Amino acid sequence: MQSADLSQAYRDYIACLNRKDWNALPNFVGEDVRHNGQQLGIAGYQGMLEKDFLIMPDLFFRIELLVANPSLIASRLSFDCTPVGTFLGLPVNGRKVQFTENVFYIYREDKIREVWSVIDKAAIEAQLVTV
């Protein structure tokens, strides 16, 4: 797939997440998907996303930066949401927090096969300190 097409496929993937359209997930994510080195498979990947929406009912993925070549995408995502209880081991407990995630997606045969994500946990910590 060309870079422009892959960027559009990625935007469609993010739209799929934002509408929690799990039936469409296999259009974007490979059966054998790995996340941060862990073999989740698509069922485990969907489970991870469902858990994210459970912890953050107002979760919404916003793309801030996007760069693609024919087999690799990097995206900077921003979030402005309200985790209930604990998130990333932090006692957020229903406070509204803003944070970002810088994430790489390795594509093969037009589907996401590997994800390497880093979430800005330090930014959330800083918001919890300033009450």
Added chain:
Amino acid sequence: MQSADLSQAYRDYIACLNRKDWNALPNFVGEDVRHNGQQLGIAGYQGMLEKDFLIMPDLFFRIELLVANPSLIASRLSFDCTPVGTFLGLPVNGRKVQFTENVFYIYREDKIREVWSVIDKAAIEAQLVTV
């Protein structure tokens, strides 16, 4: 600059950091550079890097993933080093740690103007727990 040229310019920038060649830094970084939304300027940027090398004398930047378009680069960097004292607020105190940084660089006129970096602090925390 074409994507391939920009990738090479970025690799040259990383080599410059690894040899602590601060005299060459202005070849790669704009005078007005911003880092995670903060206006550092090149002097502040160099100061940040020098402080990193002070905290981590064996600091070495390794590129794991790289994707570029003509004005934007995303890079996944990996580190295997030994911070003395506190790093990112964590009491690392001379333990060897592995971590990654997913980082975006916005280029204008062939120089880095904006950096949006997220370091995997959670990975370091996990390594400090398992003594």
